[in-house]
Amino acid sequence: MTKIIDILTNHDGDKPLISLEYFPPRSDVGVQNLHSRMDRMKNVLSPAFTDMTWGAGGSTAELSLDLALHAQNTGHLANLHMTCTNLGENVDPKEAIYKALQKAKDGGIRNIVALRGDPPAGETEWKAAEGGFNCALDLVKFIREKFGDDFGISVAGYPEGHPNAITEIADPSTLTPEELARSSHFDGKTYCCLEADYKKEMDYLKQKVDAGADFIITQMFFDVTIFTTFVADCRKWGIQCPIVPGIMCINAYAGFRKMTQFCKTRVPQSLDEKMEAIKDDAEAVKEFGVTFGAEMCQGLIDSKTTPVLHFYTLNLEKVVYGILDKMGVTQNALAAADEADAHSQIAKGSAWARVGDKVSTQYGEGVVVEQIASTGVAKIELNKWIMAGGQKPVAYLQKGQYTKIF
Template sequence: MTTTSPDPKIIDLLKAKEDGSKPFASIEFFPPRTEVGVKNLFARMDRMKEAINPLFTDMTWGAGGSTAELTLKLATHAHEHGHVANMHLTCTNMEKDGDPKKAVHEALTTAKNNGIRNIVALRGDPPAGEEEWKAAEGGFTCALDLVEYIRENFGQEFGISVAGYPEGHPNAISEIADPSSMSEAEKGRSSTFDGKVFTCKDEDYKKEMDYLKKKVDAGADFIITQMFFDTKAFGAFVEDCRKWGILCPVVPGLMCINAYAGFCKMTKFCKTRVPASLQAKMDSMKDDPDAVKAFGVEYGIEMCKDLTAIGVDVLHFYTLNLEKVTYGILGGLGYEVKTAADESDAASMVAKGSAWARVGDQVKTNDGATGTVLEIFSNGSAKIAFEGKEPVSLPKSQFSKVF
């Protein structure tokens, strides 16, 4: 058990923000796949605490509950090294002695005993090898259940944040056969991939907002959004929150643009709206990694200026376990950045239990061969096709995704 004082609740820190002051900065990390990656992340967390002093630091919970122990370890390290830890907790694949609620209770108790007082309550992604999310028998069915459970069993011990989706949850986004039939609001949430148009229809968006209101009414203190690249979509979402009576802070989640392939893969996976001008610019630089990173800083600065004008309390950076783009954005906005970025360890920042490992992904083996995933098994291993060779099955420790 840590001997340091428990973290403050993030909502209390937000309430103390002075009117007219710059937004706070906060950051998010994911659990790396290897021990070397974990060691390097510890060093990066310490550097970023010194460099930008984030208001809080998120630690994600891997798909299917695959990183439960490591997430707790990393969140505890963050707490013990001066960060205000905001630990993700999901309902997926959480069982202890056959009882999923017991597992969640133990995770919360461990977090509490280690000084962690802030939780991001999420449903979570399906485990590796499964395309659809399924509730454990006798367990939670959604994030709302988790929020209610925390408040019922731990009262006000924890600050709670929940996810919000400015363009709709990916599961609520549909392909539109006739784009001319879309309402103006649907157009503002729409995305285009492979010549197909997608949006969260107005009736589905209403269900999304009704559900978000239930999560806040059940005890969530604030909202952190899914990534977006169109600040107008975020602004419309905040306005809709207020119309729905959701009056808590809405924190924008900002995915740092670090690489062309990763940008394309994640926006397509989440069906994220990408303005045509942004996609054209990214396409023009796809073979120049340094130019992509530099543009990631430039575009991030402009997004943050728009969000500051809207009046957000926090700029929350999905760092992808890197620091250069985050530092560049904050420095460009006039924030003090006290140390230089060091990304010499970038290759070790591969996610453990990543939700992005899917059939059809391009992967690279430890010896450098590149192939395509044909099938993913429940233990995380995969059947991979290599050009000119018979497909082979490899354990997850022997390949990584190509972004």
């Protein structure tokens, strides 16, 4: 069975390798539509490998595995994400992970992305399951202990620092040039992974690689220099494995803003200004997503720091095809695009929303102002009415009684 690391290390072609990442959709219709899209993109792009994500808190564990097995069985080289989370009620977390890995192996999957994972729906802090793993490093060690070299393993890298290691900076003038280069700005505030925290991040990344990870896939970024600096830093730390850039496709203004703020991602000023200028024109945003993506990807290839471009597709195809057409990697791939089913590509479990998200309820639209983790209830400030004192009414709703607005 093929391991991705062998493809990366043996690649010496003129064109970059392409890899794709998908998430499990919420509905059965969405799953069937994703099957069709994955088939199309395989035929058009011949991806080197295909990632399938694993939902927050293990919420999509079974579906993620099923989709990865489907990918493997239909000609993709599946790279299954797996997190340090429980896979069910009243089960031993390590035993559950072992069974999932064994099922993947039995189905021909030989590539795993070992991750800590995000908190479950309704929670803002990640906590280890009792008797389970504390971090991705534990998971890497477990896979190597139980399965030896049966699996190729990749891990996450964070060129700007993990979001948990990024802090608000009261006085940006105190930042060093290196810190300033990876700082981000939102709502008049500056955020940065300070040097001491960045060094801890790099030390931990080396531990993951030394424990058995074969290569690194990065968090999204929108500044090529951020990636090239990260690669150079990895080499200084003695991390010599391939480093794959994670490229977030810009498909829509709202999604772009939401993801960059959630991850505290650096947005260059020119990109920020352009997105603001075209935010009300959905087609213009997609067209710009192609132009910007092609420029960034070409910059990555020209830097000679990576053999592969890894696209976070968001279960869509137009922007990916457009980028590769513009770069000359493909010829008129965009003609094969079909996004008539885009409305069905909503992530499983995404009915839950974080504080600040816009949601739709039976009482009208509103904004989540509080998530009560102990009960799973969301406090939602409704926009439909304004009371005498200027206040907006609030509703306390269970998950399933509201949906995020995309």
